Amino acid sequence: MSTSPSGGVSVSAQGWHWRHAGRSQWACRDLSLSIEPGERVLLLGASGSGKSTVLHGLAGLLDSGEDGDQAGQLLVDGASPSTRRSRIGMVLQNPDSQVILSRVGDDVAFGMENFAVERPAIWPRVRRALTAVGLDLPLARSTSALSGGQQQRLALAGVLAMNPGLILLDEPTANLDPAGVVEVRDAVAAAAAATGATLVVVEHRTAVWLPVVDRVVVLGEGGQVVADGPPEVTLQRERDLLRRAGVWVPGDELPPLTRRHRPGATLLEAAHLSVGYHGGESSHDLGFHVDRGSVTVVTGPNGAGKSALALTLGGLLPPQGGTLTADGAFAPTPRRRSPVAWKSRELLTRIGSVFQNPEHQFLTATVRDELALGPRALKRDETAVAEVCDSLLERLRLTHLAEVNPYTLSGGEQRRLSVATVLATAPGLVILDEPTFGQDRNTWEQLVRLLAEMADEGTAVVAVTHDLDFAGLLADQRVDLGSWHVEATADASC
Amino acid sequence: MARRGHGGRLVLMTTVDVAPGRLATVNPVAKLAAALVIAVGLVLSVDWVSAATALILEVVLLLALRVPLRTMLVRSAMVALAAALTAVTILLYGESSGVVHWHFLLVTVSDGSITLAVATFLRVLAIALPSVLLFVGTEPTELADGLGQVLRLPARFVLGALAGVRLVGLLAQDWRYLGYARRARGVADQARIRRAAGQAFALLVSAIRRGSTLATAMEARGFGAHPTRTWARPSPFGRREAALIAAAFVIVAVAIATSVATGHWNLIASR
Numbered sequence: 001m002s003t004s005p006s007g008g009v010s011v012s013a014q015g016w017h018w019r020h021a022g023r024s025q026w027a028c029r030d031l032s033l034s035i036e037p038g039e040r041v042l043l044l045g046a047s048g049s050g051k052s053t054v055l056h057g058l059a060g061l062l063d064s065g066e067d068g069d070q071a072g073q074l075l076v077d078g079a080s081p082s083t084r085r086s087r088i089g090m091v092l093q094n095p096d097s098q099v100i101l102s103r104v105g106d107d108v109a110f111g112m113e114n115f116a117v118e119r120p121a122i123w124p125r126v127r128r129a130l131t132a133v134g135l136d137l138p139l140a141r142s143t144s145a146l147s148g149g150q151q152q153r154l155a156l157a158g159v160l161a162m163n164p165g166l167i168l169l170d171e172p173t174a175n176l177d178p179a180g181v182v183e184v185r186d187a188v189a190a191a192a193a194a195t196g197a198t199l200v201v202v203e204h205r206t207a208v209w210l211p212v213v214d215r216v217v218v219l220g221e222g223g224q225v226v227a228d229g230p231p232e233v234t235l236q237r238e239r240d241l242l243r244r245a246g247v248w249v250p251g252d253e254l255p256p257l258t259r260r261h262r263p264g265a266t267l268l269e270a271a272h273l274s275v276g277y278h279g280g281e282s283s284h285d286l287g288f289h290v291d292r293g294s295v296t297v298v299t300g301p302n303g304a305g306k307s308a309l310a311l312t313l314g315g316l317l318p319p320q321g322g323t324l325t326a327d328g329a330f331a332p333t334p335r336r337r338s339p340v341a342w343k344s345r346e347l348l349t350r351i352g353s354v355f356q357n358p359e360h361q362f363l364t365a366t367v368r369d370e371l372a373l374g375p376r377a378l379k380r381d382e383t384a385v386a387e388v389c390d391s392l393l394e395r396l397r398l399t400h401l402a403e404v405n406p407y408t409l410s411g412g413e414q415r416r417l418s419v420a421t422v423l424a425t426a427p428g429l430v431i432l433d434e435p436t437f438g439q440d441r442n443t444w445e446q447l448v449r450l451l452a453e454m455a456d457e458g459t460a461v462v463a464v465t466h467d468l469d470f471a472g473l474l475a476d477q478r479v480d481l482g483s484w485h486v487e488a489t490a491d492a493s494c
Numbered sequence: 495m496a497r498r499g500h501g502g503r504l505v506l507m508t509t510v511d512v513a514p515g516r517l518a519t520v521n522p523v524a525k526l527a528a529a530l531v532i533a534v535g536l537v538l539s540v541d542w543v544s545a546a547t548a549l550i551l552e553v554v555l556l557l558a559l560r561v562p563l564r565t566m567l568v569r570s571a572m573v574a575l576a577a578a579l580t581a582v583t584i585l586l587y588g589e590s591s592g593v594v595h596w597h598f599l600l601v602t603v604s605d606g607s608i609t610l611a612v613a614t615f616l617r618v619l620a621i622a623l624p625s626v627l628l629f630v631g632t633e634p635t636e637l638a639d640g641l642g643q644v645l646r647l648p649a650r651f652v653l654g655a656l657a658g659v660r661l662v663g664l665l666a667q668d669w670r671y672l673g674y675a676r677r678a679r680g681v682a683d684q685a686r687i688r689r690a691a692g693q694a695f696a697l698l699v700s701a702i703r704r705g706s707t708l709a710t711a712m713e714a715r716g717f718g719a720h721p722t723r724t725w726a727r728p729s730p731f732g733r734r735e736a737a738l739i740a741a742a743f744v745i746v747a748v749a750i751a752t753s754v755a756t757g758h759w760n761l762i763a764s765r
Contacts, residue, residue: 056710060713061710061714090715098708101635109726110715110726111716112724115719116720123726144664164716311674344678344681344682344683345680360672361675378680425680
């Protein structure tokens with residue numbers, strides 16, 4: 001079985017519908033589409049338009065009956081995708097969830113083992129794939145020591161090494177820096193060209209992928225195809241439609257943003273602060289202050305301690321050294337100035353934290369309960385709680401999802417909800433870790449406007465980000481964690 | 495925080511990470527079999543002679559395999575502690591016979607309970623020591639390779655278990671994040687025990703979610719797509735493996751023979 005049939009496979013959808021178990025609405029409705037073997041397709045659409053669902057369906061990962069209901073037909077190579085999985089390789093959205101084995105080399109080999117590639121052929125292909133995606137690590141390196149960007153490259157290497165006839169990629173470059181994005185894209189294009197594989201990519205940032213795809217398909221709100229054709233022509237013709245759908249159209253300007261930047265009182269002051277996790281390395285000697293009405297943007301390479309800084313400012317992680325002092329008027333009592341010493345309930349009205357992965361902070365079973373959690377912890381009466389929830393649901397366009405489980409929301413919806421839960425208790429300082437990661441342009445713009453509005457109303461905002469556009473539009477102050485241990489992680493700088 | 499992995503050694507053909515001692519390159523299936531042979535052989539009796547004989551021979555075997563004495567002592571510390579606790583319980587509450595040395599309420603220390611306690615201590619050590627030490631430096635991945643290739647257990651079972659073992663390590667990370675989340679969301683002021691209970695439930699939920707996303711990730715890379723699969727890493731089973739298992743049989747045989755010859759043999763079933 002070492003010589004699996006090469007070449008691409010065809011894909012066809014005829015009136016395909018999919019509804020996730022427990023949901024009343026179709027996630028994807030009436031999809032009709034035909035992709036020839038070897039075609040390279042960029043699949044675009046708004047957040048929540050069912051792009052990921054389509055990819056999961058094509059990968060044979062949706063089990064009709066157990067996972068949800070299906071109508072119409074979805075075919076890969078003329079048969080049901082679940083019977084053609086030996087020709088399909090897919091990279092899922094969240095890099096953290098797809099590391100399978102504990103060593104880098106073994107993880108890349110895993111897919112080939114499943115495709116019954118003979119042993120002598122496996123290891124050269126492992127090394128070629130790792131080199132192609134720019135992950136030059138020892139094969140025995142532990143996968144738990146990889147950064148998000150490295151995990152993403154690892155998953156890609158695992159799929160490319162399989163030589164699948166159909167490559168499905170769900171936002172494969174969301175975690176990478178600009179140089180890494182181009183490297184990984186070229187690796188995918190080269191692999192597809194070498195094997196003649198069919199390629200379907202979902203990615204919000206279109207500019208990167210346009211040069212290597214030969215077709216763009218745009219899904220509308222419900223999942224139907226609303227535009228389909230060669231890349232340049234389609235993008236030109238459908239520019240307005242795409243913009244409305246939240247797609248990043250190349251050459252589009254950033255939204256104009258007028259700020260009324262009136263910095264107010266200082267809330268937090270860091271002096272010789274060093275941050276890090278217990279027992280790990282720490283960044284050191286940070287000095288800055290966080291003011292009301294001002295946006296502070298924290299930048300720096302992966303592994304520089306940005307997330308640790310966000311947790312420390314949020315009063316969740318004790319400083320490793322130096323001091324982090326709250327203003328006397330901001331602290332719950334003048335004697336307890338350090339946020340890490342505050343009670344959990346005292347944090348609610350003072351410092352709100354929005355985590356990098358929204359799922360980390362969901363604690364209840366419905367969107368509405370999630371919003372009500374903070375106000376209820378503050379013992380607000382139920383009418384006030386309901387009022388706050390309703391207005392936030394409205395403001396962040398989540399009203400129709402009020403009774404849905406937060407875990408089943410799309411990426412953009414989860415992000416909006418995680419920001420809304422923090423706003424529910426109106427803290428004086430809001431800290432966000434990578435708020436725009438993996439968001440479509442609409443959610444991106446809403447977030448930018450929302451944060452600008454909050455700052456103009458007097459809230460202090462701290463955002464940790466890789467996103468240069470975001471930083472350019474919003475930053476009143478920048479903290480660069482720079483390269484305090486870049487040498488130690490030269491291989492982790494993605 | 496995950497620590498950065500071990501050194502930057504580039505291994506060419508396979509990824510076997512050689513640990514010190516000769517044991518590291520022995521097929522884990524052979525280690526498992528050897529530990530099992532010793533365990534089965536030693537649960538048959540409760541006398542001190544067979545346990546002590548086995549224990550001495552095991553230490554000799556491990557030294558011959560170049561397991562450093564230091565490693566042996568460190569790794570067996572927990573085992574010794576557990577064995578000692580068991581022994582103390584039996585010393586105080588075990589079936590009494592012979593001269594009674596001390597008596598207080600339910601506690602009776604007698605010649606019989608002293609002998610039984612010593613025998614139990616030695617036995618727990620003799621059974622647990624090889625299980626713990628034979629697996630020093632054994633990667634779960636290699637054990638899975640052996641179970642799949644040597645014992646031909648179903649790949650679905652073996653790899654599912656292997657992936658599950660890796661997830662256990664991620665639970666510690668998840669636990670920390672759940673703690674941050676509860677504190678940030680204003681619900682961490684409850685009493686410690688109640689908070690831990692709530693957080694433990696959340697951890698359970700997140701473990702299940704991780705399990706199901708992992709299953710999806712495995713399927714996305716073709717797991718179970720073919721009726722058969724290949725194995726990237728060889729799992730050789732040769733003379734050394736056979737020798738290790740034979741050594742285990744020898745240890746058990748010598749231990750039982752010594753015990754029977756000295757008249758201490760005391761078959762559990764006959765009691």
